[in-house]
Amino acid sequence: MDIRVDETGSRGSIQSFYAPQDAPRRPVIDRAEGIWMWDTDGRRYLDATSGPVTTNIGHGNPRVIAAMEAQARKVCFASRALFENAPNIRLAQKVSALAGPGFEHVFVTSGGSEATEAAIKLARQYAVAKGETGRWKVLGRDPGYHGATLGAAAVTGDPVTDAVFGPVMAPMPRVPTPFTYRVPPNHDAESHARACADALDAAIRGAGPDTVLAFIMEPVGGLATGALVAPDSYYSAVREICTRHGVLLVFDEVMSGAGRTGTFLAADHWPDARPDLVTLAKGIAAGYTPLGMVLAPAEMVDAVVASGGFLHGHTYSANPLSCAVGEAVLDEVIDRDLMGNAARMGAVLREKLTALMEASPVVGDVRGIGLLQAVEIVADKATKAAFPPEANAIARLVALGMERGLLLYSRSTAGGRYGEWLMVTPPLTITPEEMDEMIRRLSDTIDAFAAETMA
Numbered sequence: 001m002d003i004r005v006d007e008t009g010s011r012g013s014i015q016s017f018y019a020p021q022d023a024p025r026r027p028v029i030d031r032a033e034g035i036w037m038w039d040t041d042g043r044r045y046l047d048a049t050s051g052p053v054t055t056n057i058g059h060g061n062p063r064v065i066a067a068m069e070a071q072a073r074k075v076c077f078a079s080r081a082l083f084e085n086a087p088n089i090r091l092a093q094k095v096s097a098l099a100g101p102g103f104e105h106v107f108v109t110s111g112g113s114e115a116t117e118a119a120i121k122l123a124r125q126y127a128v129a130k131g132e133t134g135r136w137k138v139l140g141r142d143p144g145y146h147g148a149t150l151g152a153a154a155v156t157g158d159p160v161t162d163a164v165f166g167p168v169m170a171p172m173p174r175v176p177t178p179f180t181y182r183v184p185p186n187h188d189a190e191s192h193a194r195a196c197a198d199a200l201d202a203a204i205r206g207a208g209p210d211t212v213l214a215f216i217m218e219p220v221g222g223l224a225t226g227a228l229v230a231p232d233s234y235y236s237a238v239r240e241i242c243t244r245h246g247v248l249l250v251f252d253e254v255m256s257g258a259g260r261t262g263t264f265l266a267a268d269h270w271p272d273a274r275p276d277l278v279t280l281a282k283g284i285a286a287g288y289t290p291l292g293m294v295l296a297p298a299e300m301v302d303a304v305v306a307s308g309g310f311l312h313g314h315t316y317s318a319n320p321l322s323c324a325v326g327e328a329v330l331d332e333v334i335d336r337d338l339m340g341n342a343a344r345m346g347a348v349l350r351e352k353l354t355a356l357m358e359a360s361p362v363v364g365d366v367r368g369i370g371l372l373q374a375v376e377i378v379a380d381k382a383t384k385a386a387f388p389p390e391a392n393a394i395a396r397l398v399a400l401g402m403e404r405g406l407l408l409y410s411r412s413t414a415g416g417r418y419g420e421w422l423m424v425t426p427p428l429t430i431t432p433e434e435m436d437e438m439i440r441r442l443s444d445t446i447d448a449f450a451a452e453t454m455a
């Protein structure tokens with residue numbers, strides 16, 4: 001059988017498929033280094049997305065590549081049923097030390113959706129181990145995002161996902177997300193957040209407190225909410241409500257964790273609202289290998305182990321190669337103080353995005369923490385009206401960015417019902433010069449868009 005292909009990767013009619021199918025053809029990636037990426041036509045792009053919110057330490061990191069090679073030469077794979085492996089043990093110890101008290105155990109997965117699944121199953125088994133077998137409902141926020149697999153989709157607040165996949169999963173109850181820019185009439189951000197926390201309390205009561213297992217939320221929003229940060233009071237209110245009802249609080253830190261907000265966990269910004277479980281992925285291996293994890297307290301894992309062990313696992317869970325890469329990424333983050341850089345450069349980014357918002361007729365809001373920020377795009381700053389769906393504003397901005405050698409990541413949640421935004425999430429390694437260049441290209445892109453649409 002002849003399976004020879006064109007080695008340049010040029011495309012014929014047979015291709016692997018990506019979503020969305022009708023998207024314009026994308027450039028073919030050739031190579032990448034630091035914050036820069038090159039396509040096979042030699043065009044260079046500055047990655048303002050960390051592609052997306054993943055390549056936290058930039059591309060081509062020599063230390064990670066060396067660790068990957070060294071581990072590959074030793075052993076790439078060994079079944080967890082037969083062996084433990086040192087990179088997994090070391091990675092778990094380092095993550096646990098960084099996460100602090102309450103996260104003594106780490107269950108390693110191959111990505112964020114798997115981490116959501118594992119967190120839900122661990123929480124459920126803990127309840128069963130304690131004799132609370134009636135607890136199974138996992139409340140989520142609408143909108144929110146926790147992954148693409150069916151269990152993760154069941155707790156993801158997305159009406160399109162529910163409409164299409166609802167029959168083959170069990171969509172869970174949702175509570176409103178405390179947006180701060182668009183708030184209902186007669187509310188400010190603070191009172192709306194209070195109402196959203198009250199809605200959680202009411203939802204737990206309505207579902208029957210003894211049937212509710214957990215509440216899952218992104219402490220700093222990702223794509224679904226455009227880096228949303230709720231008022232501080234929301235986090236302590238949610239913690240108090242969950243504790244009062246015996247409901248586990250799960251922070252999905254797939255996007256916000258691993259140093260992106262300037263602290264190892266975004267949860268560290270709200271010390272009086274510590275979650276019971278945390279999920280990580282994306283930045284934890286920074287795109288060098290698929291990796292995710294669930295951080296859990298000793299008490300929970302001990303109870304599950306005593307009841308017969310965690311009924312969960314994937315072939316690639318905790319494989320030595322991914323764990324060695326994760327460990328090298330973490331060492332790089334610590335040794336180069338990349339969390340400190342995220343905090344410092346995050347403050348610079350906020351200043352520059354705020355100036356951009358003040359100067360631009362189409363930027364209505366800037367939000368986020370550290371290097372997890374977003375700008376909201378509006379047709380009218382006075383009324384906060386979004387562009388009509390047929391304007392395809394966000395897709396157009398991404399295309400204009402691409403023309404200017406700038407990679408952007410965007411979303412219009414639920415067809416624009418909650419607004420539209422561009423994530424601004426460069427690698428944590430970003431330098432002041434790279435920041436200036438990124439902002440120059442971003443302003444240029446937004447100006448071009450404004451000129452087009454406001455003409």
Ligand SMILES: Cc1ncc(COP(=O)(O)O)c(C=O)c1O
Binds near residue numbers: 116145146282
């Ligand atoms: C907050 C959040 N949770 C979970 C996921 C799912 O992670 P993955 O795509 O690695 O399965 C994502 C991915 O974007 C995410 O942003």
